[in-house]
Amino acid sequence: MTDVEAPYRRNGRLEGACLCGACTLTIDGDHVAAIGVCHCSMCLRWSGGILGLFSAAAAGVTVAGPIGLHRTSEFAERAFCSVCGSSLWMRDFVEDGCDYEFAAGAFPKAKEFPLISEIYTDTAPAFSTLSGDHRRATRAEYEARNRYVEGDRP
Numbered sequence: 001m002t003d004v005e006a007p008y009r010r011n012g013r014l015e016g017a018c019l020c021g022a023c024t025l026t027i028d029g030d031h032v033a034a035i036g037v038c039h040c041s042m043c044l045r046w047s048g049g050i051l052g053l054f055s056a057a058a059a060g061v062t063v064a065g066p067i068g069l070h071r072t073s074e075f076a077e078r079a080f081c082s083v084c085g086s087s088l089w090m091r092d093f094v095e096d097g098c099d100y101e102f103a104a105g106a107f108p109k110a111k112e113f114p115l116i117s118e119i120y121t122d123t124a125p126a127f128s129t130l131s132g133d134h135r136r137a138t139r140a141e142y143e144a145r146n147r148y149v150e151g152d153r154p
Contacts, residue, residue: 004116004135005055008034014056016107018081022065023088025106029060035104036117039124040139040148046078047087050128052104054113058097063088 010033016025035052043051068082072090079088087103104110115134118124122138142148 005032005034008032008113008116014107014109016102016110018065018084018086018088018106020081020084020086022083023067023081023086024064025088025102026062027056027060027102028062029057031056031060033113034116035110035113036119037115037130039118039120039128041123042072043120044125046090047103049125050130051087052110052115053090053101054104054107054110055099055101057099061100 009030011030012028014027014031016027017023032055035054038051038053063079066082067088068080069077070080071077076090076092078090080086081088086106088106089100089102091100092098102110104113115130115132117135117137118130119137119142120139121136122140
């Protein structure tokens with residue numbers, strides 16, 4: 001959890017699903033009731049536009065249905081419904097118990113969550129300019145502090 005996320009830390013139940021309803025997602029525990037947006041080229045291709053995510057502790061997550069997994073790097077995977085293709089989550093798998101980063105659109109309650117961060121702002125498409133007072137980081141700023149996929153250029 002980052003200091004930006006701390007005021008939005010919640011414990012409770014959230015339910016979500018893919019577009020067709022074949023995959024269900026339940027969070028019953030710790031989660032961050034706020035959205036972070038990523039504009040890297042991988043997230044753009046995966047979502048088709050702006051990708052808003054929120055995190056949930058793995059211990060409280062239950063998933064069911066025809067989940068497809070795609071390993072996108074040596075440290076992370078992305079999940080989708082293998083029936084309708086809806087984006088569901090991304091997650092590092094190099095450490096046990098890593099948080100899930102859920103696609104906000106799969107959870108009806110997430111439409112109430114505020115935007116608190118935005119990364120890869122300097123590579124964002126022209127159509128995705130976001131306003132408001134939230135933390136922003138360019139590609140270089142983000143990659144100086146976090147793991148990333150080498151050579152992932154738009």
